[in-house]
Amino acid sequence: xxxxxxxxxxxxxGSGDLLLLVLxxxxxxxxxxxxxxxxxWPIYARWAALLVGLxxxxxxxxxxxxxxxxxxxxxxxxxxLRKMVWPTMDETRKTTLLVIVFVLILGTFFWVIDAIxxxxxRHLLGGGV
Numbered sequence: 001x002x003x004x005x006x007x008x009x010x011x012x013x014g015s016g017d018l019l020l021l022v023l024x025x026x027x028x029x030x031x032x033x034x035x036x037x038x039x040x041w042p043i044y045a046r047w048a049a050l051l052v053g054l055x056x057x058x059x060x061x062x063x064x065x066x067x068x069x070x071x072x073x074x075x076x077x078x079x080x081l082r083k084m085v086w087p088t089m090d091e092t093r094k095t096t097l098l099v100i101v102f103v104l105i106l107g108t109f110f111w112v113i114d115a116i117x118x119x120x121x122r123h124l125l126g127g128g129v
Contacts, residue, residue: 027054
């Protein structure tokens with residue numbers, strides 16, 4: 001079985017990285033403002049401004065160290081997901097049936113215990129039938 005290597009978190013890329021993240025934030029805010037503020041613009045122009053602004057923001061983010069870490073995380077996650085072994089339909093049916101049976105058994109058990117304790121408490125406190 002292959003082992004997965006986990007890299008230690010690295011420090012940020014410095015001021016250039018911070019500049020890219022700020023640019024991404026400003027581009028996102030600018031894109032949203034370009035979509036919502038100028039209501040006199042035609043809708044296609046507002047959508048175009050939004051998409052261009054978000055594209056610039058995504059590009060700036062992906063160039064930063066955080067963006068590269070995100071891409072690496074997604075790639076490693078996809079590799080791990082491919083290693084997943086899903087149960088067969090027969091295993092799924094058997095497991096589901098087993099869960100249903102145990103729920104019914106435990107539900108009945110707790111219902112009986114509750115009825116006995118309820119009867120006992122009513123009997124001891126003199127409140128009932």
